[in-house]
Structure formats: C-alpha cells, structure tokens
Amino acid sequence: MPAAIPPATEASDGTPGGKDWAVIGLIGTGHFLSHFYMLCLAPLFPIWRDEFGVSYAALGLSVALMSAVTAVGQTPVGFLVDRHGARPFLVGGTLIMALSVSAMAFAPSYWMILVLAVVSGIGNSVIHPADYAILGSSVDQSRMGRAFALHTFTGNLGFALAPPLIVFLAALANWRVALLIVGLLGVPVVAAILWQSRILQDQVRAKPKDGAPVGRQVLLSRPMLLFFGFFLLSSMAGSGIQSFLVTVLDELWGVPVAVGAMALTGYMTGATGGVLVGGWFADRYTRHLTFVVGLTGVAIALFLALGTLPIPHAAVPAVALLAGAALGASRTPRDVMVKNAAPPGQMGKVFGFISSGLPLGGAITPVPFGLMLDAGLPWLVLPTVALLLVASLLCVGSARSEVLREARRTAPVAAE
Structure with missing residues (x-):
C-alpha cells in the first residue's frame, strides 16, 4: 500500500485553501482557451475551402503552423519565464492568442490567416511554461496533484468544446462572427488574471549550488x-x-x-x-x-x-x-x-x-x-x-x- 500523505485544510504557510482553488481556476481558464483556440480552426475548413479556393492540404497548414510554433517556442519562453517571472508572459501570451484569433475574422485572404496562426502559436507557446511555474509556486504541495489534474482537465475540455461551439456560432451567423466572438472571450480572462495577479506567485529565483546544472x-x-x-x-x-x-x-x-x-x-x-x-x-x-x-x-x-x-x-x-x-x-x-x-x-x-x-x-x-x-x-x-x-x-x-x-x-x- 503506498504511503499516504496527510490531508491539509490550509497551506503550509497558513494560507487558506480557497486561495489555491482561485489560482487553479484562473490558470485552468487560460489553459482551456489555449486548447480551445488550437481546435477552433479545423471545423471551418469546408467553409474556407469554398471561400478562399484553397486545398485541404493548405488548410491543414494553419493548424500545423500553430502547433509547430507552439512546440518550438515553449523552451525559449521557459527560459524567459524563469528569468523574468511568469505572470507578464501569461498575460501577454493569452492576450496574443485571443487577439490573433479575433483578427482572423477580418482576414482578407487565407495567407493572412496563416500569418495570424503563427502569431497565435507564439502566444500559445507561453501557456505551459508559465502555467506550471505559477501552479508550482502558488499552490500548496498538498493540492499540487489536483492542481495539475484540473489543469490537464480544462485543456481537454477546451479541445472537446471548440468544434461544436465554433460550428454552432458559424451556423448562427457566419465564420467571421464566430471567430470574433471566441477570440474576444480571452479579453475578460486576461482582465481576471490582471485583477487577481496578487495571488499568482512567481518562482523563487534560487541560486544554484556549486557544480549544479543550470540553464x-x-x-x-x-x-x-x-x-x-x-x-x-x-x-x-x-x-x-x-x-x-x-x-x-x-x-x-x-x-x-x-x-x-x-x-x-x-x-x-x-x-x-x-x-x-x-x-x-x-x-x-x-x-x-x-x-x-x-x-x-x-x-x-x-x-x-x-x-x-x-x-x-x-x-x-x-x-x-x-x-x-x-x-x-x-x-x-x-x-x-x-x-x-x-x-x-x-x-x-x-x-x-x-x-x-x-x-x-x-x-x-x-x-x-x-x-x-x-x-x-x-x-x-x-x-x-x-x-x-x-x-x-x-x-x-x-x-x-x-x-x-x-x-x-x-x-x-x-x-x-
């Protein structure tokens, strides 16, 4: 039987557990948007194919570029997060994602959508390094597993809800209105993160011991x-x-x-x-x-x-x-x-x-x-x-x- 960890009603520093759940909620909402934006383009491919006259292979490039830029950017962003703190990057990255998706609503051509997909990928590359750095520093160790679990869960929820919601909004109005609406959803999330930023703790920049690996x-x-x-x-x-x-x-x-x-x-x-x-x-x-x-x-x-x-x-x-x-x-x-x-x-x-x-x-x-x-x-x-x-x-x-x-x-x- 695995060794049990005693439950805690308060963090080790006496901070009430409610603060931990507030942090988890803020970070989870941003993570939801990150995954949501990754899957909100593909359901529009049949519409874009007719409107822009491009192939499905070209359409797939938009998702591929967003994913590739996200993957490549995460490590260098991680270095910046460790050096300058996670909060400004979390705010900036979420805002870049939201505004770039909103801007797609005004794209005059498919090539502009590709450019904005790259910009969105740059914003998305911030999410994982910033999220984990904040969760690891802001949430008490007794709740760390649940914090990481809910972080993953909200991301999966974003994947699940993006296709039906974007299709519903596109059918209700048109694809441009749909992207404008879902993109602007990120603005109040950014505002909430800024408003509650005092509860989002950055890592302590500990000095490495002699001989310990760095960078x-x-x-x-x-x-x-x-x-x-x-x-x-x-x-x-x-x-x-x-x-x-x-x-x-x-x-x-x-x-x-x-x-x-x-x-x-x-x-x-x-x-x-x-x-x-x-x-x-x-x-x-x-x-x-x-x-x-x-x-x-x-x-x-x-x-x-x-x-x-x-x-x-x-x-x-x-x-x-x-x-x-x-x-x-x-x-x-x-x-x-x-x-x-x-x-x-x-x-x-x-x-x-x-x-x-x-x-x-x-x-x-x-x-x-x-x-x-x-x-x-x-x-x-x-x-x-x-x-x-x-x-x-x-x-x-x-x-x-x-x-x-x-x-x-x-x-x-x-x-x-």
Whole structure:
C-alpha cells in the first residue's frame, strides 16, 4: 500500500485553501482557451475551402503552423519565464492568442490567416511554461496533484468544446462572427488574471549550488532528457490511438464504424476523467512511479487485447474506456514527478522543454501508422502503440532512478 500523505485544510504557510482553488481556476481558464483556440480552426475548413479556393492540404497548414510554433517556442519562453517571472508572459501570451484569433475574422485572404496562426502559436507557446511555474509556486504541495489534474482537465475540455461551439456560432451567423466572438472571450480572462495577479506567485529565483546544472545543462541532463522521452513516446502512442483506432477495429474485426467511434469517444472520455483520479492519488500518496507504471501496464494489456482478441463488439467501447481511464489517471503523477525533479527556480524551462514532446509526438506517428494500414498491416498498429508505451515506462523509470541517485549524492552536502 503506498504511503499516504496527510490531508491539509490550509497551506503550509497558513494560507487558506480557497486561495489555491482561485489560482487553479484562473490558470485552468487560460489553459482551456489555449486548447480551445488550437481546435477552433479545423471545423471551418469546408467553409474556407469554398471561400478562399484553397486545398485541404493548405488548410491543414494553419493548424500545423500553430502547433509547430507552439512546440518550438515553449523552451525559449521557459527560459524567459524563469528569468523574468511568469505572470507578464501569461498575460501577454493569452492576450496574443485571443487577439490573433479575433483578427482572423477580418482576414482578407487565407495567407493572412496563416500569418495570424503563427502569431497565435507564439502566444500559445507561453501557456505551459508559465502555467506550471505559477501552479508550482502558488499552490500548496498538498493540492499540487489536483492542481495539475484540473489543469490537464480544462485543456481537454477546451479541445472537446471548440468544434461544436465554433460550428454552432458559424451556423448562427457566419465564420467571421464566430471567430470574433471566441477570440474576444480571452479579453475578460486576461482582465481576471490582471485583477487577481496578487495571488499568482512567481518562482523563487534560487541560486544554484556549486557544480549544479543550470540553464541548458538542466535540460540536457539525463533525467530531463528521459522525462522528455517519456512525454514524447506516450504522446506518440496516444496520437496513434486517436487517429486510427476506428479504422483498425474495422479492418481487424469488422467493428462497425459507429461502434468504433463510440470506442474512440470512450477512450477520450476515460482519459479526460482519469486525470482527476490521478490528481487525487498524487495528493494522497507518494509512490507516483508505481502508480504510473501500474496503470500504464493496464492500458498496454487492454490495447493488446483490442488488437489481438476478437472481443464482442458491444464490449469494445468499454475496453477502450478503461484503457483511456488508466492512461489518463497516470498523467498527473507524471507531472508531479517532473515538478519535483525540476531544480528550484527553473520550472519554466523544464516544463517548456518536456511538454514540447507532446505536440511533437502527436506530429510524428500519424504518417507511419497510416503507412501500416496502407500496407495491409492493421494488426501491427495496436502492438506498436503498446511498444511505445513500454518504451515510455523505461524512460520514466530511468529518469526517476537518476533523480533519486542525484538526491542521495547531494544529501550529505546539503546537510553540512
């Protein structure tokens, strides 16, 4: 049984817990918008194709540019967050995202939308390093797991709500009005962050000890590279599931597309709800690695079952739901392990670098998995997903071992 962490009604400094939830709410709302804006363009592609006379490949470039700029920008922004504080970057990044999406409503051509997608990606690149730096410094340790869990949950909620809301607004008025409305939603969020900025604490800029890694040395250290590998590989696996689960189930077992879609929805629902369970565990118990390995192992077994066993069609969505819940619940303890491994005052660059593995992983796997299907090898997709998850566990286990080894090595020095 994992060691329990005693619950706390107040933060360790006597600050009431209500302040923690206010911080979590502010940061979560900004994270919701970040993910919302990432998915509010794709539903407009059929309309833009007719209005601007461009191909779907060109339309896809808008989302690709936004994602790529976000991924590339996170690490350098993380350095700036650590040096100058997270709050001004959070305000500026959220405002840039909101105004760039609003400006798309006035775009005279598709090329202007591409330019604004790049600008939005620049704003979006601020979110992860700034959010994690503020949460890690503002929220009491006894609530850190739930803080990270709700951060992930609100991002997933943004992904889920963007397509139906943008389609509804476009049908109600037109696509320009729709983008103007959703873009301007960010302005009151920025105002709320500014109004409540006093409760958003920046990291303490601790001076590194002699011989301790700093700057790029931190990111190129073995533990951080391994954590990056963990994020990258698990994102590659998740991207494969999201992109091709319906197709694989159809080609392998003749699962109707409607049932396959229910399975994918079940997987996504389980993954979203699972993060909240993981947050509760991370706050209550200390054996985070055991929890991550155990639940990822459950997900691996379930994916292999979907890919190798003729499961009754009616049971397939339930199996996918359980697999998603297992993976989702493992995510929050993972984030807490990264937070605990980050050197003091360097959380921005650490999370900026490591979380860039998520969009990168999502960009890598769709083409190779698609080639497997084109080659008539649908049976290979889910075992490959399982193999990627096994490799991710090797990375996180090694990273955790390196962190513990370094802690033992420096403990005598700290005691002197």
